[in-house]
Amino acid sequence: MKTSIIELKGLKKRYGSINVVDHLDLDIHKGEIFGLLGPNGAGKTTTILMMLGLIEPTSGIAKVCGHNSISNPINVKSKVGYMPDNVGFYDHMTGLENLVYIGQLNGLSRLEAEKSAISIMKTVGLENALNTKTAAYSRGMKQRLGLADVLIKGPEVIIMDEPTLGIDPSGVKDFLKLIKTLSRQHGLTVLLSSHHLNQVQKICDRVGIFVKGKLLAQGNIEQLSEQLFSQTSNQVSITLSEPVKLTQEEELALQELAKVEHIYKENSQIYINCNKTLTPSIVRFLVERNYNIIGVHQKTYGLEDIYQKYFENQHLNV
C-alpha cells in the first residue's frame, strides 16, 4: 500500500469573499514527484504555505509526514525542505559559507556543516563554485544552491515553488534531472508547483491541474489524457510505400469501418480522424488489400493539450 506523505482534506483558504483555495483533497505518496500545475494566481503558493503551517487554512486539514501543519508546524518543518520561487542568499558570502551557515542554523556543528556542505555542493554540481561569492552566481547556480540549502536539512519531503523560474532551457533540463535523480536515489517525496507545462511533464509521476483554487484533475499524463480525450476525435496517419490510390469503393468501406469523420490523402500518406481504438482495424483493412504500410503514427496528447482542455472547460464548469 502506498504511504501518504502529504495529505490535504477539504483544505480551504478564503480571503475576503474569494476562495483562493477551495476544498482541496490531495494525497501525495512517498517517493513520488508531484507537479501542482496551474496559471498565475491559481492558489499554488497559498496551498504550499498552508502545508508548511505558515498560513492558517479557513477550514480543512493539511498533514505532512503524519503531522498536522496547523497544530504541529515545528514537526512539519523538521521534515520538509522548502524552496521558494526566489531563494535569497548573503551575497557577500561564498556559496559554501552560505550553506555552512544554514547547516549551523539547522543544528549542525561547524565541522559537520562544512563536511556536509562540501558533499552536497558536489551533488548539486557546484563543486567548482564553492568559494565564489553568491553575488556572482547565475540564476541557475542560485537554484542549485537553493536545492543544496534544502538538502542540508536532510528532509523527507522537498517542496519547490516554481523551481525553474528564470533558468535557461539547458539549465532547466539539468536541474530537473537532478531533482529526479535525488528523489529516486533517496526516496525523497517532491512537490513542485509550476506553470511550465512541458518541464513538469518530463519529471513528474503525477500532476494535479489547479485552476482558480480547485484541483480539476489529478493523475499521470496517460490517465489524464484518457479521461479527457478517449471519446475525442483522434488523428492517425498511415504512410504507405507508394502514393495512395484508394478506390472509391475502398474509401467508402474505410469510412464505414472506422466511422471515420474525415479522410485526407497526400502523396503516400493517409490521415484519418476517428476514435483512436479503431487504429488496428484500419491497419488490418489496408493490409488485407495489399497496401504496404511503412509507418503508423497516432497523435498522443501531452500535458499542454490536457491543460488547455481543462482550462477551456473550466470556463464552462467552475
Ligand SMILES: Nc1ncnc2c1ncn2[C@@H]1O[C@H](COP(=O)(O)OP(=O)(O)OP(=O)(O)O)[C@@H](O)[C@H]1O
Ligand atoms: N494575503 C493575501 N490577501 C489577499 N489575497 C491574497 C493573499 N495572498 C494571495 N492572495 C490571492 O490569492 C490568489 C492565489 O495566489 P497564489 O499566490 O496562491 O497563486 P499562485 O498559483 O501561487 O500564483 P503565482 O504563480 O502567480 O504565484 C491570488 O489571486 C492572490 O492575489
